[in-house]
Amino acid sequence: MSITELTFEELAALVKQSAGVTVAPEDLRNASDVPFSALGVDSLGLLGIVGELENRHGVALPPDAERSKTPADFLGLVNSTLTTGV
Amino acid sequence: MNRRVAVTGIGVVAPGGTGTAAFWNLLSEGRTATRGITLFDPAGLRSRIAAECDFDPLAHGLDPELSLHADRYIQFAAVAAGEAVRDSGLDTAAEDPWRVGVSLGSAVGGTTRLEHDYVLVSAGGQRWDVDHRAADPKLHLAFSPSTLASFVAERFGARGPVQTVSTGCTSGLDAVGYAFHTIQEGRADVCIAGASDSPISPITMACFDAIKATSPDNDDPEHASKPFDDRRNGFVMGEGAAVLVLEEYEHARARGAHVYCEIGGYATFGNAYHMTGLTGEGLEMSRAIDSTLDQARLDPTRIDYVNAHGSGTRQNDRHETAAVKRSLGAHAYDTPMSSIKSMVGHSLGAIGAIEVAACVLALQHQVVPPTANYEVPDPECDLDYVPRTARPRKLRNVLSVGSGFGGFQSAVLLTEPAGRTR
Amino acid sequence: MSTEQPKRAVVTGVGVIAPNGLSADTYWKSVQEGIGVLDRITREGCEHLPLKVAGEVRSFDASTLIEDRFLVQTDRFSHYAMAAASLALDDAGLGRDAPEDPFSVGVVTAAGSGGGEFGQRELQKLWGQGSKFVGPYQSIAWFYAASTGQISIRSGFKGPCGVVASDEAGGLDALAHAARAVRRGTGAVVVGAAEAPLAPYSMVCQLGYPELSTVEEPDRAYRPFTAGASGFVPAEGGAVLVVEDEDRARDRGTAVRAVVAGHGATFTGASRWAESREGLARAIRVALDEAGCAPEEIDVVFADALGVPEADRAEALALADALGAHAARVPVTAPKTGIGRAYCGAPVLDVAAAVLAMEHGLVPPTPNVFDVCHDIDLVVSRARPADLRTALVLSRGLMGSNAALVVRRGDETAR
Secondary structure, three states, X not given: OOOOXXXXXXXHHHHHHHHOOOOOHHHHHHOOOOXXXXXXXXXXXXXXXXXXXHHHHOOOOOOOHHHOOOHHHHHHHHHHHHHHOO | OOOOEEEEEEEEEEOOEEOHHHHHHHHHHOOOOEEEOOOOOOOOOOOOEEEOOOOOOOOOOOOHHHHHHOOHHHHHXXXXXXXXXXXXXXXXXXXXXXXXXEEEEOOOOOHHHHHHHHHHHOOOOOOOOOOHHHOOOOOHHXXXXXXXXXXXXXXXXXXXXXXXXXXXXXXXXXXXHXXXXXXXXXXXXEEEEEEEEOOOOHHHHHHHHOOOOEOOOOOOHHHOOOOOEOOOOOEOEEOEXXXXXXXXXXXXXXXXXXXXXXXXXXXXXXXXXXXXOOOOOOHHHHHHHHHHHHHHOOOHHHOOEEEOOOOOOHHHHHHHHHHHHHXXXXXXXXXXXXXXXXXXOEOOOOHHHHHHHHHHHHHHHOEEOOEOOOOOEEOOEOOOOOEOOOEEOOOOEEEEEEEEOOOEEEEEEEEOHHHOOO | OOOOOXXXXXXXXXXXXXXXXXXXXXXXXXXXXXXXXXXEOOOOOOOOOOOOEEEOOOOOOHHHOOXXXXXXXXXXXXXXXXXXXXXXXXXXXXXXXOOOOHHHEEEEEEOOOOOHHHXXXXXXXXXXXXXXXXXXXXXXXXXXXXXXXXXXXXXXXXOOEEEEOOOOOHHHHHHHHHHHHHXXXXXXXEEEEEEOOOOHHHHHHHOOOOOEOOOOOHHHOOXXXXXXXOOEOEEOEEEEEEEEEHHHHHHOOOOOOEEEEEEEEEEOOOOOHHXXXXXXXXXXXXXXXXXXXXXXXXXXXXXXXXXXXXXXXXXXXXXXXXXXXXXXXXXXXXXXXXXXXXXXXXXXXXXXXXXXXXXXXXXXXXXXXXXXXXXXXXOOOXXXXXXXXXXXXXXXXXXXXXXXXXXXXXXXXXX
16 A cells, blocks of 8 residues: 655646646646636546546545545545555 | 327336336335345445346246347336337237337446446456457347337337437436427327336446445445435436337327327427536526426416436435426425435436336326435425325326436426316 | 428538548548548457458547547547537537527437447456446446537537437438427537447447448448448448528528438338338338428439348339339439448438538449449449439438438528
8 A cells, every 4th residue: 555645746647637637737736726626627537536546546535535626625635545544 | 280199008117016007006105126236246336226127028928039138128128118008008010000100218228238248258357359259149239229119119010210219317208208209290190108228237337336426325225215305325226117108199089098198298408517417506407397388388387296307416406406496486395396216216218218107107196106215304405305105186287307417408298188278 | 480481400510520531521522532441440459350341530639629628538439429510510600619599509419339449448447457447437438328418518508409329320310300409499409420339349249230241351341232242331430410490590691501301210120121122212202201302303312322232122122112213313322332331420421421412513423332233323433413402311220220311402492
């Protein structure tokens, strides 16, 4: 099981892969409180990202991870799970 | 010139029992047919419950060849169509075959068979370059859902317009609607109309798992489908079929057929919003309802019952409540609205036809089927959902509404023959 | 409303994504010149299968026409449909933005097999790795309604949306469905079909069709109406049209390309091709009747041309039955022999070709066919100039549906 934190770089790549939305990692970092919906990432896209992370790291993310409103919320939730190894 | 369209026959294969009588018993008694999945081993899935049909094709008169080779959803449709045609008293051999059409819906068609053979040809999902030698030589019959309408047309000698309709979870409503137009506009005098799906398979369960659309209440399957209840957490997969015999009104009268009701109107619109999501406003479904009322020249206050889509997802039930309030206004609060998915689950493309059949039976028995499992009100769903117990009521005009992936919003209006105002 | 003249449904836009052209113009150029593009199938994982020849859409870059967020959630069959819809909307001058009244535009597609390639990928994840590896888009990419839903969402069209899956003839049924929606009051309908049946498992599924050609030489694999007829060759791609209320089209100053004048549909059973003679003849008569069209008015026939001897004979006889003596005189063509049969997309491509043929005054030829052994005037080798005012398009499905559509030239019918 990985204890590596999810970075903005990785999140940007996942957003591209799962939701088809191109966003630069630094833009994600600088605007981490901009809602996913404003970026064009919908609930299905987030479910895809959650599924990918769960499969990649072999851990279950919290039940409502896909309801995170912003990249900052999402990273907070994911990283607390990944690093505590729940 | 618009011709009147009558419903003269009903056939149902639904969870809880095959045949219209068993179906109506289940609904009027408010029993649920949801349970742990037995059709395959669901271990590892998030949602491991479904409303399954206990269905024995041989016992229902299908010959051994069909029992072995036809897809389950086609067997359902064949049995339901057989019951509907018998019920209508129509002598199909005596009809002009070119004036008999078929309009049947299915959301996922032969995917259960497709998945079964996929596993064989791919060595259990191990190879992209699949080995055709392991496939059933009749696999092509599962490739396109057109097999459904083709098969039923063949069985009942229909040679008029024959089509399979596949608009996701409104397929059943739309198939009835297309048949309505076909007769109304004079392209056929009789239409065998309905829908069938048998989606309880690993791939279909997994794909709804992936978007958390299905209920994870695996420990209490009987109470898992909870439309409009504040505790609702997704739909419960179902399977089955319903078929109606639709007939030009004078054609039905001329042969002395029993007319259950008329189709008063049908409409469908897209929400152009999201493939799976729904708005909170219900504008497009409301527009479909309004259109059916216009077609029948019926005031909204004349609606006596709304058969809801009521899938039991958070979004759907609010969307639909908003739509009905938008169309019926204050009368919405006086109109019972129930979801039979609480009892028979959500059989994707089939359910729209099963729900229309429920509406026809509600009109016949003058009883509103309940919403089973409804206990805890959701403040945003504040209509009369007919909790748990069927309710006798004078019914003349009944609406069935549905929403489907892809944004489809459809409505079918059923009217008592004498209830027509025109 | 009821005192007005009946509304007429006209074609104002044509979009094509076909093996022989990625726009209506390039498609027409290939069709008119009789260029055949049937070739060995090159898709990964298909090399070993006994079906060797098909019409592949090549050098199609979906990302130039469709946004990435739509691409990730859709199969190739929807890519083709969405791209063809964009081209048709551009052609009709409707643009890609939501219309002022979103309810005035609907979407109807026909679908034979859905998103098979996407589905195979997800099945592989499910059975090879486990259910948690199935992605969120399987629920919306594989099913038959995917293209209608995505076109509606992408452009904000809230009018009547529908999907027919009635086999190859479903392409014509969809056009009729759209025309009727227009006659009932919808302003315009984006309508058509595109298919993508050339993924490995989808191909396995087709191997059981008794009508499938397994001839391995591309220019000999699909030769209807000849003694060498050996079945049909599948294709991918399709066409999308904008079918619009004539008054609405004229009000906004758009050229009326053609009129969808009449449609007939019948059923005579899967693979009982001799019986399709009667079914097809009946469908033609119903379509002519709806169009108010005499048999002699038909200037060109776009044949179904299945390539099965019994079916070809039935089609030739159906024409004679329905058109009488005129059947021996009317030019017949089957441009699909150059590209294969794209299932529901095939007859929509033929309607696109019919519209273009009427505009150009040319009956396109039937590629790879020279030695016709039926009593019809099949146009071969090169296009034949002719004044074409009315076209008849025929289609039959492998599961037994027959359909006929009468299309009239736009400028012939101004009122």
